[in-house]
Amino acid sequence: MxxxxxxxxxxxxxxxxxxxxxxxxxxxxxxxxxxxxxxxAPVRLVAVVGGDFPPEHMKFLEDRHIDLDGxxxxxxxxxxxxxxRYHYDLNMRDSLYTELNVFEKFDPIIPSGFKNSAYVCLxxxxxxxxxxxxxxxxKPRLVIGDTMNYWIENKPKExxxxxxxxxxxxxxxxxxxxxxxxxxxxxxxxxxxxLGPRIVIIKKGEHGVLLVTEETVFSAPAYPLEDINDPxxxxxxxxxxxxxxxxxxxxxxVENLKRAVIYGSTLASFCVCKxxxxxxxxxxxxxxxxxxRSFMELSRFDER
Amino acid sequence: MxxxxxxxxxxxxxxxxxxxxxxxxxxxxxxxxxxxxxxxAPVRLVAVVGGDFPPEHMKFLEDRHIDLDGxxxxxxxxxxxxxxRYHYDLNMRDSLYTELNVFEKFDPIIPSGFKNSAYVCLxxxxxxxxxxxxxxxxKPRLVIGDTMNYWIENKPKExxxxxxxxxxxxxxxxxxxxxxxxxxxxxxxxxxxxLGPRIVIIKKGEHGVLLVTEETVFSAPAYPLEDINDPxxxxxxxxxxxxxxxxxxxxxxVENLKRAVIYGSTLASFCVCKxxxxxxxxxxxxxxxxxxRSFMELSRFDER
Numbered sequence: 001m002x003x004x005x006x007x008x009x010x011x012x013x014x015x016x017x018x019x020x021x022x023x024x025x026x027x028x029x030x031x032x033x034x035x036x037x038x039x040x041a042p043v044r045l046v047a048v049v050g051g052d053f054p055p056e057h058m059k060f061l062e063d064r065h066i067d068l069d070g071x072x073x074x075x076x077x078x079x080x081x082x083x084x085r086y087h088y089d090l091n092m093r094d095s096l097y098t099e100l101n102v103f104e105k106f107d108p109i110i111p112s113g114f115k116n117s118a119y120v121c122l123x124x125x126x127x128x129x130x131x132x133x134x135x136x137x138x139k140p141r142l143v144i145g146d147t148m149n150y151w152i153e154n155k156p157k158e159x160x161x162x163x164x165x166x167x168x169x170x171x172x173x174x175x176x177x178x179x180x181x182x183x184x185x186x187x188x189x190x191x192x193x194x195l196g197p198r199i200v201i202i203k204k205g206e207h208g209v210l211l212v213t214e215e216t217v218f219s220a221p222a223y224p225l226e227d228i229n230d231p232x233x234x235x236x237x238x239x240x241x242x243x244x245x246x247x248x249x250x251x252x253x254v255e256n257l258k259r260a261v262i263y264g265s266t267l268a269s270f271c272v273c274k275x276x277x278x279x280x281x282x283x284x285x286x287x288x289x290x291x292x293r294s295f296m297e298l299s300r301f302d303e304r
Numbered sequence: 305m306x307x308x309x310x311x312x313x314x315x316x317x318x319x320x321x322x323x324x325x326x327x328x329x330x331x332x333x334x335x336x337x338x339x340x341x342x343x344x345a346p347v348r349l350v351a352v353v354g355g356d357f358p359p360e361h362m363k364f365l366e367d368r369h370i371d372l373d374g375x376x377x378x379x380x381x382x383x384x385x386x387x388x389r390y391h392y393d394l395n396m397r398d399s400l401y402t403e404l405n406v407f408e409k410f411d412p413i414i415p416s417g418f419k420n421s422a423y424v425c426l427x428x429x430x431x432x433x434x435x436x437x438x439x440x441x442x443k444p445r446l447v448i449g450d451t452m453n454y455w456i457e458n459k460p461k462e463x464x465x466x467x468x469x470x471x472x473x474x475x476x477x478x479x480x481x482x483x484x485x486x487x488x489x490x491x492x493x494x495x496x497x498x499l500g501p502r503i504v505i506i507k508k509g510e511h512g513v514l515l516v517t518e519e520t521v522f523s524a525p526a527y528p529l530e531d532i533n534d535p536x537x538x539x540x541x542x543x544x545x546x547x548x549x550x551x552x553x554x555x556x557x558v559e560n561l562k563r564a565v566i567y568g569s570t571l572a573s574f575c576v577c578k579x580x581x582x583x584x585x586x587x588x589x590x591x592x593x594x595x596x597r598s599f600m601e602l603s604r605f606d607e608r
Contacts (some may be wrong), residue, residue, distance in 0.1 A: 089487035221523030
């Protein structure tokens, strides 16, 4: 069916209480693409990098059957860089620096071979750019979009305009509350549904994920990991697994949306075990299926 | 089998964004007993009230088949009073006043007919009093205990001594972290298991409940209520439903512990819809079964 992924690719320098990496592969589109690549192929990546983006990263993406026709390489520029440090409990982090570099003037050009993608996953970028992407593709079956506090606060009008064209909005708890000014997550989700998306996914970190539609609420647990090394990209890995599963199965029933939520949670659980995208470099389908079944065990109970 | 409940009975004055009640029936033992009474009878209540405790409350408890032989009525004293005000999002509250009154010198005397109770649920009271209760009963099959930040900070030695005799510790997220100095809830639960209780239940409010044993983790969702009027007593209603179901079934298998968690969550979900214990005044078994099945719907997904 084709899954188009648009977002950022970055070099992340990350410190957590459990280690540090310098200029490691990161960015929303990177985590989404890699996670999705375990379910569907090719994943069509639209992003921008600089001349400093090394061949081994290209090789890794090609090995994962990610189509790089839409990856703009600006030879004279430098790749987006971000540095962050997590606090002791991993729930908070400080941004140490943000160098937009080539990402500053990113124009998401969609190669003609990508325009018929039935599934589109928009990473957390300027809602105006997200909108441009949607204007440049041919009626996708499902548009999944992410956003963040920054856009909610600074471009509310543009975001609200773009959200009208999203089928699924993926946000975290605080973003859902900020967007709707509603402390109850269920009420917040219902309000978001009135803004456009008919499916709302609220990521709650260690508390799992809520999927809300007009008729359904589904509550997925988080996998009870004892050792989380780096939470960076967990939300994007979730979105990638979710989108990848839907693109693979092309089934938008509520039952299959629930499965997609669990596959998303599965990829996120692998993602956070290692730094950067290393937790998703070489998973096997058996590992993914085992983790899926562990999620069933974790939340299953029977009739009395 | 007999379920013994020991804790506080209070008159609560509560303000939330959705209303206010004055001197309404409250206290940990009250919420626990009323919730448990939907599963097992008689519930044996040990607590203390003053001469101001009105006959209609006595009648309500008797109607719910709660055995009041252990309810000390100190005619010359006044019942414990507490006042609190919740913030806009209901996750925070300020205590406005605490008048211990007859509760200040509470000595949990266990009537001889109560000493053989197979199930004991200790509400959040001084760990020294909890210990006294356990010294005064004959080898219960299961001891369920609650505690709070105040005791963790002010009587850590006494609490740790009492915890050695608990089978189940029921705490909320922040208490689990404070008790173990461990930000990961799973690791915190595993540490608590090394302190005595072989079953740890971590209440996460709107995010549901974790049940952790040496071999199992079970994650139960919270019921997605749009209208919560008063969160007071939700944790105790949970403990009461949990304990009541176990006392009724006398089955300590992991599968039945999971059911008990869902019945606890069910009672908590009814509790918070109204002020004081009003949400649990006249539930029917059909309502409880329907809510249990809604919990199944909420968290169920199938194999791909």
